[in-house]
Amino acid sequence: MSSPPTPESAYAAIDASLAEAGLSLRRPLPASELGALRSFLSPALRSRYGADAARSAFAVALPYGEGPAEPPxxxxxxxxxxxxxxxxxxxxxRANWYAELVARLRAAASLARGRLEAGSKDAGPSRGWRFLANSGLPEKRLALAAGLGELGRHGLVMVPGAGSACVLGLLLAPIAAEGRPGGEGGGPRREGPPRLGExxxxxxxxxxxxxxxxxxxxxxxxxxxxxxxxxxxxxxxxxxxxxxxxxxxxxxxxxxxxxxxxxxxxxxxxxxxxxxxxxxxxxxxxxxxxxxxxxxxxxxxxxxxxxxxxxxxxxxxxxxx
Ligand code: B12
Ligand code: SF4
Ligand code: SF4
Known part of the structure; x- marks a missing residue:
């Protein structure tokens, strides 16, 4: 019989799994922001992206490089x-960084589920885990609210080390997760709207x-x-x-x-x-x-x-x- 994980143990499992999947720029979304997201989205988008079932969310950034030096x-x-x-x-x-990020998020979710199940914890329904990049959710806003970076004057999210050379994504999980951010996010979580070029x-x-x-x-x-x-x-x-x-x-x-x-x-x-x-x-x-x-x-x-x-x-x- 499995029991529900504590929010702290769920957080530890997800955070470690994101790191193992190669996602060092990661930050949990404050619960209040997940609630605000639900009120902001239309019912169709909430259902399409599984926002109603989500009990926690992580914003992530994947820095990209120059891509291959030559055409295929x-x-x-x-x-x-x-x-x-x-x-x-x-x-x-130049490469499909969105697909790469989604693949890493999928791998992280699978690792997190494995970690939780190994400790006889209930990881929730597998369809409740969602891996998104370049989706219909306001990814810049969510990254900023999670404290992953700041908004450059060009309107793009800047993260430590890479500046705006990154794509953004989200992991939604059907279990509550709470803890101290383990990733290399950019700074404090932001209350209120982000300021351009701050x-x-x-x-x-x-x-x-x-x-x-x-x-x-x-x-x-x-x-x-x-x-x-x-x-x-x-x-x-x-x-x-x-x-x-x-x-x-x-x-x-x-x-x-x-x-x-x-x-x-x-x-x-x-x-x-x-x-x-x-x-x-x-x-x-x-x-x-x-x-x-x-x-x-x-x-x-x-x-x-x-x-x-x-x-x-x-x-x-x-x-x-
Ligand atoms: C549509 C789109 C475009 C459009 C329009 C962009 C735009 N700024 O409007 C076009 C095709 C032009 C485009 C261009 C580019 N894009 Co683009 N684009 C998107 C996409 C798919 C949707 C963005 C969107 O709807 N914009 C409309 C504006 C008005 O919405 P918004 O800025 O997100 O703001 C909304 C929220 O703040 C929300 N909101 C307001 N109040 C509240 C309150 C609450 C509680 C909540 C939850 C939300 C909320 O409402 C606002 C309006 O809808 C996103 C991915 C995504 N899902 O976010 C990528 C995205 C923004 N693009 C990206 C990229 C890389 C680019 C380019 C750099 C690509 C390039 N090299 O050519 C350029 C950037 C040019 C620039 N200087 O901005 C990246 C940016 C990464 C980063 N580091 O910031 C994103 C995030 C994709 C990703 N997953 O990585 N893009
Ligand atoms: S104004 Fe900000 S975003 Fe624009 S080039 Fe200068 S540092 Fe970069
Ligand atoms: S991507 Fe930047 S520089 Fe190019 S047209 Fe759009 S805003 Fe201007």
């Missing part, structure tokens, strides 16, 4: 026959570096952000087109300008390895089925991403490189 073998084969420029991929998408001092580098003026002291204008247009098919507004440059997916300009942006050379992802860019001519000429099949499993392989947007980006990149 099939892209190199194409280039051997058709030499030409690569259309650029931003660092967060640790930035007088720096304005990201604002100045944004090629479209999407960032201003007052905040961020999504309609002006190049990344917002990466997956929208059709002609681009002239100002966006003029600033496009050699991009295929993502934009790192505001982050590259940040003195605290430090991609982690030791970080590794096993999934969706694309590298710094893909041959622009392949993106334009390859049949749609080939694009879908070779991009599957990567950050560019989601079913809702229209391939004609990638073809347009590649055509602009050919012009802009």
């Amino acid at each position: 073998p099939w892209a190199r084969d194409w280039l051997a026959v058709r030499p030409g420029p690569l259309a650029a991929i931003a660092r967060f998408a 640790g930035c001092g007088s720096c304005r580098s990201c604002l100045e570096a944004c090629p479209t003026g999407a960032l201003s002291g007052a905040g961020y204008d999504r309609e002006l952000c190049l990344q917002s247009w990466s997956t929208r098919p059709g002609p681009l507004p002239p100002a966006i087109e003029a600033a496009w440059g050699g991009r295929l997916y993502g934009c790192d300009a505001c982050q590259e300008a940040c003195p605290r942006f430090r991609p982690d050379p030791g970080s590794r992802a096993a999934r969706g390895l694309l590298g710094p860019g893909l041959p622009a001519s392949w993106l334009i000429e390859a049949p749609e089925a080939e694009l879908s099949s070779l991009l599957r499993g990567s950050a560019l392989g989601l079913g809702w991403m229209p391939k004609e947007a990638f073809r347009r980006n590649a055509a602009l990149a050919l012009r802009g490189i």
Whole structure:
């Protein structure tokens, strides 16, 4: 017969398991914030992400690196026959860091359940454990509320060591867990709304570096952000087109300008390895089925991403490189 774990022993099991799964940047979400999340979410989102069943939650960040130095073998084969420029991929998408983070969260949940069950403790229903990254939950807000980092003036969460060079995720658990944070989170938990650029001092580098003026002291204008247009098919507004440059997916300009942006050379992802860019001519000429099949499993392989947007980006990149 198993008995419920104490919140402290559940916390110890989950925290140790997150560490074992390679997640050093981890912080528990205050219970009050989990309650606030439930009131904030629509019933559909609460049910989709299992928020009602969650009794505890951990915010995590996975620092990413530069990704592979070269495109994948099939892209190199194409280039051997058709030499030409690569259309650029931003660092967060050069490997599937979201899938990597979800895999580590899944591994951590399985380890935590194992630890608890080995001590005859009830780990709750397995479907109550949820592993999320780039989900429909407000991940930046939750990371900040957990004290994982602070909000840079570019609107991204900065964590110790990596700055904004990290993806964010969440582990939801169906058991209560309480304890002293064991991970390398950024600082005290935050009460109230996060403040933009609170640790930035007088720096304005990201604002100045944004090629479209999407960032201003007052905040961020999504309609002006190049990344917002990466997956929208059709002609681009002239100002966006003029600033496009050699991009295929993502934009790192505001982050590259940040003195605290430090991609982690030791970080590794096993999934969706694309590298710094893909041959622009392949993106334009390859049949749609080939694009879908070779991009599957990567950050560019989601079913809702229209391939004609990638073809347009590649055509602009050919012009802009
Ligand atoms: C949609 C989206 C985009 C859109 C729009 C971004 C935006 N800021 O609006 C586009 C495609 C443009 C985009 C761009 C990028 N993105 Co993006 N994006 C997302 C996504 C999927 C949703 C964010 C969202 O809905 N934004 C809408 C805004 C208005 O919502 P919000 O900022 O989260 O704020 C909400 C909460 O505060 C909430 N709220 C308000 N009050 C309260 C009260 C309570 C109690 C609660 C609970 C919530 C709450 O309401 C707000 C509005 O809905 C998140 C993942 C996620 N699930 O959070 C990633 C995410 C924000 N993106 C990420 C990344 C990496 C990027 C890029 C850097 C990629 C790139 N290199 O090109 C750029 C960043 C550009 C920039 N300077 O911000 C990372 C950021 C990591 C980090 N360190 O901060 C995230 C967190 C994905 C992840 N899991 O790692 N992104
Ligand atoms: S991602 Fe690019 S376009 Fe978007 S805010 Fe940053 S610099 Fe500007
Ligand atoms: S570039 Fe400067 S202002 Fe922008 S987030 Fe980094 S430190 Fe803050």
